[in-house]
Each structure stands twice: as C-alpha cells, then as structure tokens.
Amino acid sequence: MTELLPFVAELPLVDHHCHGVVGRGVDRAGFERMLTEADTVSPLGTSLFDSLVGLAVRERCAPVLGLPKHAPVADYLDRRAELGAEEVNRRFLRATGTTDFLLDGGFLPDSLTSTGEFAALAGARAHDVVRLEQVAEDVVRAGTTAAGFAADFGAELGKRAANAVGLKSIAAYRVGLELSGERPSGAEVAEAAGRWLARVDGGAPVRLADEVLHRHLVFTGLDLGLPVQFHVGYGDSDVDLHRCDPLLLTGLLRATRGHGVPILLLHNYPFHRNAAYLAQVFEHVFVDAGLITHNAGFRAPAVLAEVLELVPFGKLLFSTDAFGLAELYHLGTALFRQGLSDFLRGALAADALSEVDAVRLARLAGHENAARIYRLESR
C-alpha cells in the first residue's frame, strides 16, 4: 500500500450497487452483526473487530469521527454514539467522493433509509435498482394465480422499474446460479407459479426459490432493456457458496449475449477470476469486486489485482455493496481507490503503461463504464 495517486484520490465514483444505511444508532452487538457477513459474534471466537475489516474501521474510519487511528473499539463506538447516527452517516457518505449511488432497496427496506433520504444524507444522486424477486413475492402476496402470474409480474415490474436504472436477481441465494439458458415457456412459468402458490397456500412463507421462476424473472427483466445485476459468490451463511460460482451462468450468458442488455456480476469473490473471464469473453458481461473490498481491508488491493488480470477496463465497475453501516461505504470506496492506485502505481513504476492511459482507465472503472451502462447522464 502506497499513497494514493492524485488522479485516483480525486476520481469521482459511481457506486453501482449498494443498499441503504441504518438511520438509528447501533450498539456493539448490532455493529458487529453488520460488520461482516457473519450473522452474529461467535461465543467460540473473538470479536469480529479482530478481522481485516475491523482493523480497517479503526484505521480509516476513526479519523473521520475525529479520533486517532487505531482507536480502541469502545472509544470508537462511544464517539459514534456521541455524534449520533445522522451525523455519522453524513460524514462517512460524504467522505466517499461518490457522485451516484445505485441502491438495491430489496433487503430489509423497513430498517434502512429510503433512496431520497440517502441522497440527502450523502449530498449526491441516488438511483433505484429493483430486486426482481421482491417484485415477484409482492405480486404473490397481493394475490395472483398460476396462469396470471407472468402477466401480473410483468405489469408490476414495469411499474416499479419505470424510474429505476437497473434490476437485480438474487437467484444465487435461493437456488444457486445454475440457471438454464433457455427462456421458460408460458406453460412452464404457469406450472412453476402453481407449485409456488400451492406451497404458500399450504402455509409456507412467500419466498421464491424455483429455478424456472428466477429464470423467467431475468428474461422478463432483459425485455425491459435495463441492466440486470446478479448476486455472485460471497455472502452470508444463507448462501450455498459452491452453487454461486459465476461460471454456472455460462449457459444463460451464452443465450443472452445477443440481447444487447448488460449483465452485471456483483461481488464474485472468491470466484472473481472466473467472473473476469466471463467479462472478457461475453460482450454484455461486466464485473465488480464489491463486498470483498471492505471485508478484505488491507488485502483489498491484492484481490482487485486478481480481478484485473483478465477483465477489460471497459468491463469493470465499482461498487461497495455496503449495507447498513455508513462505515462500509467509506471503507469500500477508500479501499477501491487504494487498490486501483496501487495497481496503477505498480504498472507505472514498471513502465507497463503511460500516465495518460492510467488516468483514462481509472476513469472508465471509477464512473464512465457505470454512467454508460446505466445511462446515468440522461437522467
């Protein structure tokens, strides 16, 4: 790790995938619960602050709250409480240098800020990404039929996506990423919807987990021409990570390359090299390294360098995947800048690229690719 290159330090960023922040204060247990992908602190382990992201909070976030680097956890949390959630959120979000946040509001929306509140806190633009499965589940909750599901879903998605810049699939969390490349027929969709509705009628919670339907949602989303994001790889203990290798999407990617609609593979760790390969060989595939960037703390630059082996710079986007804690937006952003800067500085030192190119490529990854893909300039 070295000092940031000036043009990376000042690079405007588009965070193309994140969530809202928690508007209220949090205690230590609540903070640790949101710090990593662990649901809770282990009675057998030690504090989750004893991990790279925890060390990064104390290194990089403490100064934003007016504390010395590496302040003890208790001091940090006291100071956080003293400033209050709103001031803390404002400081961290504004420290990012992000001009546009793309918010997936589909997870625990009631406990997080709305898109409008977020924009005000951050002093930046915020855009909506619509979670496909949430729309489908709301359609089922509102009442539909096996035969009517496809039309009802289509209508509701059309409505909600009217002001959105993108869509998102969480198939990875529900059935894994081995989605077939074939668009399901109307009959198949109706049959799968019938199975789902029968389960719900039998008392099961309204939770979509059916390969045919996840696939139908994706194809319906592509029809709208909006970029479709996929959760890929690393996540919490709900995920069967061995079913979340992006290579499992190969068939679907091959089938959809002619649609001209961008598909964005989010997070990707520890399959980030596989994702970078897909971004190289499929015209419509783009990748980021969100979530791991803040989790890996000091090691984030090493992970980003692996992503950069194969991905063309025109196919790399920036995201934090921050959720809940304002610290995570700041860390995800600061560590992305660190990784990008370290990489480019190393290449410049080896005379492997010119400074003109370094500036140009940083701008692609930092915001130009996202602005182009999500058509942000026209908004």
Next chain:
Amino acid sequence: MTELLPFVAELPLVDHHCHGVVGRGVDRAGFERMLTEADTVSPLGTSLFDSLVGLAVRERCAPVLGLPKHAPVADYLDRRAELGAEEVNRRFLRATGTTDFLLDGGFLPDSLTSTGEFAALAGARAHDVVRLEQVAEDVVRAGTTAAGFAADFGAELGKRAANAVGLKSIAAYRVGLELSGERPSGAEVAEAAGRWLARVDGGAPVRLADEVLHRHLVFTGLDLGLPVQFHVGYGDSDVDLHRCDPLLLTGLLRATRGHGVPILLLHNYPFHRNAAYLAQVFEHVFVDAGLITHNAGFRAPAVLAEVLELVPFGKLLFSTDAFGLAELYHLGTALFRQGLSDFLRGALAADALSEVDAVRLARLAGHENAARIYRLESR
C-alpha cells in the same frame, strides 16, 4: 520475505494438527517419498528436491544440522545419517518453539513415534487426536453386527477419546466432503453398517467409505463435545481433490452450528479462501493452513495472506500437518512465523494496524485460539 518481527519469532505455538515422526533413519528415496504429497519420485520428472519444499529444506534445515545454507542434497542426507534419527528429530522438534503438539496417530501408527515418545523428543506437551474412521475400522475388525455397530462404535470411541483433546474425520479421503447435514437415523446407520460388513465378509479390506457412516461418526463425535477436525483439500494422490472443497460441507456446518462444538477445517489449500469464508460466517468453524505451509516454501507467506482476507483472527489456528520427517515440523513452523510476520510487518508499514494489536492477533493465531478451543490449559 523479511526478518521476523521479534514478537513473532518468540511466539509460543500450539501445533493443533500433526503426526508422529519416523524413529529410524531414511535413505534418499524414503526422504523424497515423505517430502511432498507425491508417493514417489517420478522417473519422468526430476528430484522432488527441485520444488519449493526441497529448496526450503536446504535453506532452512541444513543450518540446524550444522551445514551451510543450500548444502547439496547428498551432503545433507549424509549429515542427517551421521547424526542419527534421534538427534535429528530432537534438533528439529526443539527448534520449533512449539509448546503443545496435537497428534493424529491414525495413519501408519506402527512406523511412527507414539505420543509419549514424541513429547520426550520434542521436550514439549503432546496430546492425542483420535481418528474417527480408525476407531470404526477397529470395531469392525474386532467383530460387530449391523445392528450393534452404532453402540459398539460409541463405546469404543468413548474409551479412546477419554484422554484425547479432539477428533478427526478423513471423510474427504474416502467419500469426499459432500456430507448431508441430517443426522442419520439408527436404521440408516444399521443398514449402512450391514452393507459394509457384507463387503468385508466378501473379502474386501476393512476400509470405511460410506457417506452415511462418515456422517454418523461425525455426529457421534460432536456428542462428546470434543472439537472435530476435518481433512480438507490438498493431500496425496488418493484424494479426489474436486470432492474436497470445504464448501461441500456447508449443509453439515449449517446443521451443526447450534451444537456449540468447534469444527476445524484442516489444510484447505487450494480452497483456503473458501474455508476462510466458512470460518467468518459459521460461529463454530475454525481454519488453518497446514501442509501447504511447508510445501509452498518461499511462497507460504503469499498463501497465508490469502487465508487472512476473510478469517477473523479469533478463528485461525496454526498447524504443520507434519508427518514422518522431522524437517517438516521445523519448516511448517518457521514458514508460518515467516508468513505471519510478513503479513503483520506489511500492515504495520502501511499503518493499517497498531503494534499492540499486531502482538495480540499473533498470540490468538499462534496459541490462544487453540488453547481455548481444545481446553489445553485445563489439562
């Protein structure tokens, strides 16, 4: 690679997974056979000394025997023979700075030192880890029935585990790690035991390889409240490595997180990032980077740094997985220190953590986690 940080050089270590040493001398062919996971030297390749672990022997072990660094192989083996096995073993084991060795005595026990002999050679404490499959196979050899297997195994395991600090499963070597999370019923166990006994009656060797039974062994072990180790990943040519990704254990880990009993994923290479993820999200999961540490020689610090991306420091343990050759305990230990020191030195140089924290985290990984998990202080 840099000079060791003083507090890492002097860190007391608990080697939570290793095996006995060979008490007699070994010739060159025998030495090479134990040096890596290859069964033997290839007539098509060159000497196994031409690998990073071989170079590490000549770099780091030669001086312990009073030879210059990088001594030729023939000189090294001559000097080893001249000193004699006992003196060689004593020197290397005592050079480790290890206070406690946890010995899996289940593989080729007749050719290796016993736990007591090992402790005397090393001038340290040595504890037993009981290999579940060995107990089951001994129960079958002693004579049991399909209906009686579960009870007979339970009784024998209780006896052998009475003085043990942990248990170990080698399901990876026999059926891979795709073990279901459901505890098998008594009827399922009896049926599986019947199949096994029939094979043995038909003349097959007494070798357990049945998903239901491996799973039954693990659940029986967890009942005892003793930490259960799993061989994961890298091993010799007997292993089907693509069936040994720790992510295949996700279902079992999800099912057992409420038991409060630690599960330890051993070795893990090349799936070490996957294992670190599991240690982050499951309360009872712990990992190490044994076996690869000495095999990767000069590159061990790079591998360890990858493990450290996600694993909380409270969930990382140290092991060598050394077997047979005394050199491997020394190398595994020295290269773990090197990796830990390089990592912390890099973080300190970047001001990514304080020295107080560096010392504290090193102690967790070096011995505190192991002492807590295996309750070594109470022994």
Next chain:
Amino acid sequence: MTELLPFVAELPLVDHHCHGVVGRGVDRAGFERMLTEADTVSPLGTSLFDSLVGLAVRERCAPVLGLPKHAPVADYLDRRAELGAEEVNRRFLRATGTTDFLLDGGFLPDSLTSTGEFAALAGARAHDVVRLEQVAEDVVRAGTTAAGFAADFGAELGKRAANAVGLKSIAAYRVGLELSGERPSGAEVAEAAGRWLARVDGGAPVRLADEVLHRHLVFTGLDLGLPVQFHVGYGDSDVDLHRCDPLLLTGLLRATRGHGVPILLLHNYPFHRNAAYLAQVFEHVFVDAGLITHNAGFRAPAVLAEVLELVPFGKLLFSTDAFGLAELYHLGTALFRQGLSDFLRGALAADALSEVDAVRLARLAGHENAARIYRLESR
C-alpha cells in the same frame, strides 16, 4: 517487475504448445479479435486494447516495430501495416529466443502458416503436435463405419503421428474434462461411433463431442507412447469453464500413471494451482501456464508464482499458446521470462535458494523438461 536476471534473459526456450501465425495483414477489428479470448469487440465495452494484454502490446511490442513504448493503437497498427505481415512475423518470432516451437495445427489450419513456413519465419525448429479430434473427424469425413471406426482412426493416427512429437486432446471444449479412467471397450467405441455417424448422416456437422470417443482417442494416443496434451481451463466463449477444472481428470490420471507416458495440462488458469497439485502427485503429469501469460500482461508474474507453489520444477514447461498474432509469441515469451526472473530474483534476495540452483531450475522449465519429455534431442 524488475530487470531480467541475465541467465533468464538469455535462456533458450522450447514453446511446447502454440499455433501458426496469420500470414496476411490484419485490420483493427481482426487484431482485436485475436488479441484475447473474446470473439469480437463489445459494443457495450470499450476496446480490448484496454486490457492488460493490450497495454502489453503497446509497451513491449511497439519497440520491436521501431515505435516508442505505449504508442497509440492507431500508430501501432499503421506501423504494422507499413512493415507488412511477413516482416512483422519475422521480427516477433525471432525476438522470442525460442529454439523449438511445438505447433498444434488443428485449429483453422487454412488461415495460418504451416509448420515449415513457421520454422522459416522464426529461424528455429518447428515440430508437429497432432490434434486427436481432428484426426477422428477427418476419418469420419473420409467415410467409416461404427464397427470400423476404431481401426480406421488408429491407422490414420499412426500415419499422421509418425513425424509428430506429441498429441493433443480438446475434450475440454467438447464434453469437459470429466473423462472416466476406464478404457472404453471395443463395443462401447463402436456404439458411440455409431451414434456419431447417425447424427452426421442426419445432417449434423462432423464435430466430435462424446465422452466415450474422446476417451478412446486419448487411450489410443497413449498406446503410441507420445506425450498427450490436454486443453485445460481458460479459453474462448465456446468453453464451459466449470467443466474444465483439471481435477476432473483425476480418475483418468490415476488410471494412466502406470503407462509411463507424459500427460501435459495446458494453460490451466484459473485452475492453475489445481494443475500444479496434480503435477506434484502424479508421476506422469506436467503443467504450463500458457495463454494466461500474455493475457495477464503485467500480472503474469503473479500467476506464475502461484503455479510454482506446488509444481516440482522438473514438471513445469513453457508455452505461449500463441495463435495468429505474432505479438502473442513475443509477449508470452517475454512475460514468462519476466515471471520466472521475478520469482527467482525474489527467492535469491531472500536467500531462499542459491544462484547455482536458480540457473539450474530455470533451465529445467525453459527447455530441459520439454526436450526430455518430447525427446527433441533425438530429432
């Protein structure tokens, strides 16, 4: 990246897997199409020159054509056109320092130089590697029967392999690498051939994609005693990369280790650590890091270092997998030298090996292993 060690800069190389070059000029679209594994430039992304291999062309190839480092793409392509294909090809091939090229002539042979033309351009020796599937497809095109396929294939392969130094399987591209270890019986081969011939009779293109037949081809090849290369891992969008993990070959490798015939795992990225493991534990397995070496540009040394964790130096070979563009031979070679030099320089700086050993190991990987395995000295 550092200056090359003198003995690595001057190391004679055997490129044990590459293809012919395009003899005619290429325009920008054609150049980009051959630059990476993407079929074409994406209208959604930016130029493929905005990737590490593109930057490497401008850094390392521009000076060979008399341009300054980092010359703009347009200048580079203009200069390339001005010099003409033959001069460009000659310059790059002769800049490699390669003494022997092993050419797989099985892909798009009509658009590339022949082995003889290649040798003349390069001023070096060129040898043939015969693609097993191409022979089988030619046998079907020439007319055969289900019952006669095995004999016809055997006869044709014997003829074509008479002057070849090795064989190659592209099963990875057609059915993936999960090939069984059992040699198919004559009846199984006849049945599979019958299925294939029926498809062809029904109008399907003559394209082999049948696990039994790919396996039969490999066993027939091994009978000839010629080294058999396997495409593994990274390739273009035709490949189902999740079916190309070399670990899927474990059963076949276990079954063939007694044959005494070398098996060579090509490319391997992103499964290169898995391949290195196989090379350690199976006597007859060898690996390289071709294709990724030029694609990863500035990052090639980092990838090569990962391969070197487990592979014995007696089992590592050099290849470029260059195809079509003369630049790729130069880049693959220069970046292999860079990676090997960086690795050895790092080890020397840490005093992890002696300079005598460094020179010796570089020679093994650079040409001695290939010369031994392919028996090049006897030709």
